[in-house]
Amino acid sequence: MSTFPYLGFGLGLRPSHYLSILEKQYPIDWFEIITEDYLVGGGNPLYFLDKIREKYPLVMHGVSLSIGGIDPLDMDYLQQLKSLADRIHPAWVSDHLCWTSAHGINLHDLMPLPYTEEALAHVTHRILQVQDFLGRQIVLENASSYVTYKHSTISEWDFLNALNERTGCLFLLDINNIYVSAYNHRFDAMDYLNGIRGEAIQQFHLAGHLNLGTHIVDTHDQPIIADVWELYAEAVKRFHPISTMIERDENIPPIEALVEELNQARKIANTVLSQKISDSQKVAAR
Secondary structure: OOOOOOOOEEEEOOHHHHHHHHHOOOOOOEEEEEHHHHOOOOOHHHHHHHHHHOOOOEEEEOOOOOOOOOOOOOHHHHHHHHHHHHHHOOOOEEEEEOEEEEOOEEEEEEEOOOOOHHHHHHHHHHHHHHHHHHOOOOEEEEOOOOOOOOOOOOOHHHHHHHHHHHHOOEEEEEHHHHHHHHHHHOOOHHHHHHHOOHHHEEEEEEOOOEEOOOOEEOOOOOOOOHHHHHHHHHHHHHOOOOEEEEOOOOOOOOHHHHHHHHHHHHHHHHHHHHHHHHHHHHHHHO
């Protein structure tokens, strides 16, 4: 069970928005930072990070942990990550359930795992090592995928459930990634939501993508589409209130445009939760 706080509705912190965030007040509850952007000795990134931290809670989100890789864990990277966490005191620290390097070469991509008992044991061991070193639970994001492995014997959601049971780690459930993977691999996204343990979910991501007809690419450079909003509503309906954040990594618009999307997420969540409360009261009154 998570001991982390519920933060509400946040955005990914991007350099083009630094000044706007410090000069104006927006209906944003928190920010998620890309960890690697701030693993530096000083300069503008840390200056603005410290200033923004005075106004908003922060969460760290990395792309270099390679928790599923076969190379030894990068202890220099983990020490840098730990030092940054000690500096800014994030509400939690997350990365991706994937592998990103092989034979010492960083692939700069989020490569999918085979869902097998062997992979489950391997990733379990590495999560426990990381959590022991950092002295905290970690949160892992489901990555979008474009290939499957012939040797996979476990569904992705059962793989996540088993990791939670064995390590206590939690999950950043990316709603867009579920949609993308379901489209690419022809499974029902609702099976994913119905299959994963609600108590293992710490955070939601929402983002846009590029639909090429035969497949979808997770680009984070477009507005969120209606089908993903609908899937988000279903996720809110099934789980307790979950901290929700919108990602935009390319074609980044003025912050006001992202605040509009964030307000839409807030509206959907409030509507769904209000309906759940109303339905519960009706049942109790019978």
